[in-house]
Amino acid sequence: MKEIVLKAFAKINLSLDVLGVLPNGYHEVRMVMQQVELHDLVTVRWQEIKSTDLPERIVLMTDRTDLPADGENIAFKAAELMMKRFGKTGQVQLFIEKHIPVAAGLAGGSADGAAVLHGLNFLWDLNLTIAELCEIGVQIGADLPFCIMGQARGNTCLGILSDDRFSAACALAEGIGEKLQPLPSLDCWIVLSKPPISISTAEVYQGIDQELDGNNVLHPDSNTLIQGLFEKNHHKIVQNMVNILELFTLKRYPIIVYTKNLMDQQGPMKTLMSGSGPTVFAIYLEKSKAEDAFKTLCQHNQETFITKTLL
Structure with a gap:
C-alpha cells in the first residue's frame, strides 16, 4: 500500500x-x-x-x-x-x-x-x-x-x-x-476567530442580491489591492480590502459584528470576514501584537487561531 x-x-x-x-x-x-x-x-x-x-x-x-x-x-x-x-x-x-x-x-x-x-x-x-x-x-x-x-x-x-x-x-x-x-503573497501574521455559529453559503449569496440593489455600495478595488501586493505596500493592500458579503451577514448575525469589533480593538492593520463567514480575521505585521490579540479572542471564541500567510 x-x-x-x-x-x-x-x-x-x-x-x-x-x-x-x-x-x-x-x-x-x-x-x-x-x-x-x-x-x-x-x-x-x-x-x-x-x-x-x-x-x-x-x-x-x-x-x-x-x-x-x-x-x-x-x-x-x-x-x-x-x-x-x-x-x-x-x-x-x-x-x-x-x-x-x-x-x-x-x-x-x-x-x-x-x-x-x-x-x-x-x-x-x-x-x-x-x-x-x-x-x-x-x-x-x-x-x-x-x-x-x-x-x-x-x-x-x-x-x-x-x-x-x-x-x-x-x-x-x-x-x-x-x-x-x-x-504575490501577502506577508503577515493572521489571527482567525470563528463565532460559535454556522452559516449557509447559499443563504448569504441569496441575501446579497437584495443588498446590492441599494445605492452607495462600497465595492472592493481589487486592482489597486493587486498593485499593493506587487509593490509589497501593506497600506495600499489593507485600504482596499472589502468583502461585499458583509453587507448581508453583518446585518443578519450580530455575533459576527461583536467578534469583528473586538478584533478591531486589538490594533490590527485590518479586520475582515472571510468568504461567506462567519470567521473573521485580523492582519498584523508584528508577531507580538498578533499573539496579544489571539489571547484576547480565545476568551470569547473557542475556535481562534494564530497563523501566517503562506508565501
Missing part, C-alpha cells in the same frame, strides 16, 4: 466582490484569495486490487465525529471522481486530521478535497499539471482550484508541481472562482 500525507491549507479572502448572477444560477465573483499556514492533514493511501467486487472502494476516516464519512464529504467526492475518471480498481483510504473550522468561510472541505486530488495524482503517477487538476476539481466545487494551487506551493513532497506557473498561495479569482491568476 502506498501513501502520502499532505497539508490542506485554509484560505482567507483579501477581497470579495459579487458582479451578478450567471445564467446557470451561480454568482459571478471577483476576489483575491490568500492561503494561510493553518491546515488539515490529509493522508491518502492507495492499494491496487484487480477485483472490482470490493465492498468499499473508498474508506474515509476523520478525527471528528461531526464530519460525514461518505459521499457528502468533498474528500470522498474527489476520490470517487478520480477513480471513475482514470478507471482504477483498488481501494483509496483517506484519513483527515481536522484543524480548520468547519463551515467557516475558510474552504476547509475544499482544501481536503484538493489534497485527495493531489495525493492520487502523485500515487498513481499521473503527472497531471495544476491546470489539469483544477479542471477536475472545479467539477466538485468552485474553491478547489485555488486550494490545488496553494497546496502545490506549500507541499514540497509534490515535487515538480512547485515549479508549475500556477503554483501560488495568492490569486485573483474570477468567474465562479475557477478562473485564477497567480499573485
